[in-house]
Amino acid sequence: MDERPNIDRRRFLRLGSALGVSVLVAGCGGTNTADGPSNTDGTGGTDTTSGGSGANRGGTFIGATTEDAPTLDPRMNELAWANSFLHYVFDTLYMIQPDGSDVVPHVASKKPQKQNDSTYTIPIREGITFHDGSELTAEDVAYSMNWILDPKNKSPKRANIQFIDSVEASGTYETAFHLSHPFALFELTLAGMSAAVVPKKIAKKQGTKTFGQKPVGSGPFAFVEHKSSSHITLERNPDYFQTSPNLDKLKWRIIPKPQVQFVELTTGGVHQATIPKTLLKKAKQQQNIQTKRIAHFDYNGIIFNTLREPFDDLKVRKAMQYLVDYDAMLKATKGELGKRSYGFMPLEVNKAWEFPWKQWKKKYYPKKNHDKAKQLLEEAGYGDGFGKTLKISSLSSSKFKNMVVVLQNELDTIGINAEVQEVTTGQWLNQLDSGDFDATIYGWSGGQDPDGFFYYLFRDLRNDEGGLSDGVKGNASASFLYQSDSAPSQRLKDADKKIRNARRQPDKQERKKRYIDLAETWQSLYPHIPVFSEQTTQAWSNDVKNYEFTSFSSQSLSNKWSNAYIE
Numbered sequence: 281m282d283e284r285p286n287i288d289r290r291r292f293l294r295l296g297s298a299l300g301v302s303v304l305v306a307g308c309g310g311t312n313t314a315d316g317p318s319n320t321d322g323t324g325g326t327d328t329t330s331g332g333s334g335a336n337r338g339g340t341f342i343g344a345t346t347e348d349a350p351t352l353d354p355r356m357n358e359l360a361w362a363n364s365f366l367h368y369v370f371d372t373l374y375m376i377q378p379d380g381s382d383v384v385p386h387v388a389s390k391k392p393q394k395q396n397d398s399t400y401t402i403p404i405r406e407g408i409t410f411h412d413g414s415e416l417t418a419e420d421v422a423y424s425m426n427w428i429l430d431p432k433n434k435s436p437k438r439a440n441i442q443f444i445d446s447v448e449a450s451g452t453y454e455t456a457f458h459l460s461h462p463f464a465l466f467e468l469t470l471a472g473m474s475a476a477v478v479p480k481k482i483a484k485k486q487g488t489k490t491f492g493q494k495p496v497g498s499g500p501f502a503f504v505e506h507k508s509s510s511h512i513t514l515e516r517n518p519d520y521f522q523t524s525p526n527l528d529k530l531k532w533r534i535i536p537k538p539q540v541q542f543v544e545l546t547t548g549g550v551h552q553a554t555i556p557k558t559l560l561k562k563a564k565q566q567q568n569i570q571t572k573r574i575a576h577f578d579y580n581g582i583i584f585n586t587l588r589e590p591f592d593d594l595k596v597r598k599a600m601q602y603l604v605d606y607d608a609m610l611k612a613t614k615g616e617l618g619k620r621s622y623g624f625m626p627l628e629v630n631k632a633w634e635f636p637w638k639q640w641k642k643k644y645y646p647k648k649n650h651d652k653a654k655q656l657l658e659e660a661g662y663g664d665g666f667g668k669t670l671k672i673s674s675l676s677s678s679k680f681k682n683m684v685v686v687l688q689n690e691l692d693t694i695g696i697n698a699e700v701q702e703v704t705t706g707q708w709l710n711q712l713d714s715g716d717f718d719a720t721i722y723g724w725s726g727g728q729d730p731d732g733f734f735y736y737l738f739r740d741l742r743n744d745e746g747g748l749s750d751g752v753k754g755n756a757s758a759s760f761l762y763q764s765d766s767a768p769s770q771r772l773k774d775a776d777k778k779i780r781n782a783r784r785q786p787d788k789q790e791r792k793k794r795y796i797d798l799a800e801t802w803q804s805l806y807p808h809i810p811v812f813s814e815q816t817t818q819a820w821s822n823d824v825k826n827y828e829f830t831s832f833s834s835q836s837l838s839n840k841w842s843n844a845y846i847e
Contacts, residue, residue, distance in 0.1 A: 339846025340529040341824065341837055344541045344550045348509050348534045351492030354476035355428050358436050360725065363473045365532060367834035368514055370476035370497035373402060373421065374467050378841050380728065380832035383467045387416065387477060387498075392457065392467065400457045400466070401450060408521045410479045411502040418449035423480035425457075433488070440474035443783075462784045464791060465729060471834075500525045500838045509534055525838035526826070526845035545569060545819060551846070552820040552829075557617045560817060569819045574831050575628050576814040579621050579733060580613075580679070580723040582672075582687060583757060583808050586764035587715050590666050594766055597806035599656035603690045605648040610812050612682040618812035620645075623799035625726070625733050626813035633730065633792055635799065644803040645810075654694055670698035673720040675708055680721040683811050687719070712756040722757055722808070728832075730795040731783045738802055740776040759807035767805050775801050823847050 349362040354370050357363060375386040385391065387408060392400035408416040425447040428435040443463035450456040459466070469475060482496045495503050500522070501514035514530040533550060535541045541553035546566055555563045555571065563571055584591035584600070591597055610618050619627045622637040622645070630637035646652070657663060672688060674681045681702065688698045703711065711717045726732030740762040741748055741755045754760045761767045762776070775798060782794040818829060827844040829836050837844045 337526045337845060338528050339526075340531055341527050341552075341844065341846060342531045342533060342550045344533050344535045344544065344553045346534070346536050346538065346541075346554075349506075349512070351488075352495040352503065352506065352512070353478075353488060353492035354473045354495075354497075355424070355433075355435050355437055355478065356488060356492060357473065364834065365512070366473055366476065366495075366497075367499065368501040368530060368837070369495055369499045369503055370473070370478065371408070371416075371499050372471050372473070372475055372477065372834075373404070374471040375834060375839070376468070376471050376832045378828055378830045378833035378836070378839075380830070383471050386471070387421075388470075395456070397462070398445070398459045400459070402455050402457060402470075404453050404455065405521060406453050408498055409519055410482070410498045411496050411517060412479070412482065413519075414479060414481065416477060416479070416498050417452050418455045420480045421455045421477050422447040422449045423483070424476065424478050427478075427483070428474070437474040440472070441469060443469075462786060464783055464786055464788075465731060468729070500835055501527075501530050504529070522840055523838070523843055526843045527837060530837065542819075545821065548821070551824050552818065555817040555819050557615050560616065563817065563819050566819075568822050570822060571817050571819045572829060573617075574816045574818055574829075575619075575626060576725060576816060577626050577628065577727050577732075577831070578723060578725040578814050579624055579626065579737075579810070580683075580721070580812050580814065581621070581624075581808040581810040582684060582719055583722045584719050584759050584806075585715055585717055585756075586766050586807070587753070587760045588718055590660070590662055591718065591759075592764055592766045593660045593662075594806065595656045595660035596662060599653040599660070600687070600809055601644070601806060602646050602649045602653035602656065603694070604687060604809060606645055606809075606811070608648075609683050609686050609809075612686050613679045614812050614814055617815045617817065619815065621810045621813045623795075623803060624737060624808070624810060625730060625799075628813075629728055629730060629733075632728065633795070635792070635796060640799065640803060644806075650690075650694055657694075665696050668697075670696065671701060671718045672698050673701045673703045673708060673711055673717050675705065675721060676702050679814070680723070683809075684719070684721060687809065713752045715753040715756065715760060720756075724757065730791070730798075734779050734795065734798050734802075735783060738775070738798070739779045740772070743776055743780075759805075761805060761807055771801060 345361045349357065349359055351357055352366065354366045357366065371387045373386060373388040374383045376383055387404050389403045389405045392402050394400055404418060404421060410416055425441065425444060427433055428437050428441060429444060443459055443461060445458045445460040448456045477498065479496055483491050486494065493506065500517050500520045502517050504513040504515050506512045511534060512532045516525045516528055518524055535544060538554055538556040539559065541550065542555060542559050544550045545553040546569065563569065584597055586592050606620060610620060622630055622640045623635060670691065672684045674684045684700050688700050691698045711720060724733065724737055726736060737757040739755065742762065748754065754763045762772055778794050778798055782791050785791050820827065823846055825845055825847050826842055827837065828842040833839065836842065
């Protein structure tokens with residue numbers, strides 16, 4: 281049995297639709313895909329003292345996001361952009377270095393100290409205070425973790441830390457983490473907003489709803505106000521335990537349309553915005569901004585339903601790979617703001633882990649060859665077509681809809697009818713639960729560790745504690761292969777076991793071997809047409825100085841490596 285009762289498909293929606301800088305999980309040295317300025321010393325470092333000089337302190341940084349945040353309580357928030365933003369208000373025990381190469385102590389003063397196979401103590405720094413002036417102690421750390429772990433609180437973050445059985449304050453400045461099992465991503469998880477430290481006294485007194493409206497943390501900036509559908513404002517925490525921020529205030533404006541964000545950026549209304557692909561060329565021509573490409577560490581493709589004909593047949597699924605041109609699908613969806621995915625993982629993860637992705641590309645991602653596709657269909661008994669119109673569903677977003685339209689067009693060229701159905705998010709989620717589709721789109725923001733993809737996309741949900749929820753057919757992202765007769769059952773049993781064991785294996789090389797085996801297994805079953813991993817182009821004003829923005833950094837406007845100010 282495993283530790284997560286249900287796969288959280290909404291994570292796809294929440295994370296995929298937001299700003300989406302993935303700092304949720306990283307397992308090893310990640311890579312930055314920057315096309316703009318970056319550090320060269322491996323630390324992400326710029327002057328940490330005071331924006332280069334004490335004389336440069338000050339200013340209000342104005343950022344932009346497309347959607348509002350229903351709550352600012354890190355224990356209840358599900359939005360990716362808010363996760364990144366909340367790092368300015370709340371601290372975590374550890375922090376990821378800006379270049380993604382390591383996880384370093386933050387509120388913790390040291391790495392976890394192993395006491396036995398299931399218990400680690402983590403000492404915390406003395407003298408850290410919350411924004412109300414009260415001291416952050418081990419009691420606050422234990423309360424924060426145990427609150428999320430308590431099922432009655434219904435925290436969406438619970439699944440992320442369920443490898444923890446309980447946390448106790450073993451001293452005023454020392455916590456004891458009791459783990460339910462070894463977990464390879466222990467430190468990394470404690471660097472994310474799933475493990476934000478909240479003040480026990482205030483959080484208990486305010487209750488979840490009020491705390492989400494008036495959050496109190498210990499981060500470099502303190503909450504000031506949240507005007508719904510308008511903006512969120514923070515102000516400098518002068519007593520921050522690390523270098524006090526140079527900036528006076530942070531203001532995040534809610535501007536739903538990226539085109540409007542761009543206009544605001546170029547005219548001085550905001551200091552930073554996401555650039556849509558249609559405005560990339562224009563952004564590069566602007567003299568008053570700089571741009572940087574950021575990897576989303578996600579995976580997007582088309583999944584088949586193997587509980588239905590004809591995709592219950594391996595040869596049919598393999599034929600679909602020969603039917604399409606992967607590069608053409610990428611161009612039709614994300615264009616230059618996307619990259620091909622291999623092994624169901626972003627290219628950055630493949631490179632960071634030195635996976636044999638070039639071999640996989642040659643072996644499992646064939647060039648478009650309609651003759652070969654038709655040969656496979658004939659061998660599968662579908663030489664005269666499927667005898668029905670395929671039902672392919674998609675959300676309305678062009679990045680998804682365009683890729684299913686490409687498949688529809690290719691099917692049409694070989695005489696197979698397919699209908700593309702545009703569905704709402706709710707309808708799409710229901711289809712994933714019920715299996716009422718022949719093929720559909722799928723996207724997942726899995727982070728920088730292979731576990732973030734294989735555990736969530738391909739484990740057998742029936743082996744989770746509590747089994748399948750009512751109305752859920754199985755794991756749709758695994759194409760329901762665990763329930764299908766079209767794959768060797770023992771091979772899949774072994775795969776599920778390997779997925780669950782890999783996250784408990786502390787040795788990276790052992791984990792790497794298992795993920796290579798898993799990638800081979802799943803790719804050879806052709807459950808998907810893998811299409812792309814997304815990238816974002818972030819742009820910010822030249823007026824922002826001493827700023828280093830990466831895929832990995834948290835508190836990037838003010839952390840131990842950089843400290844921005846407005847000139």
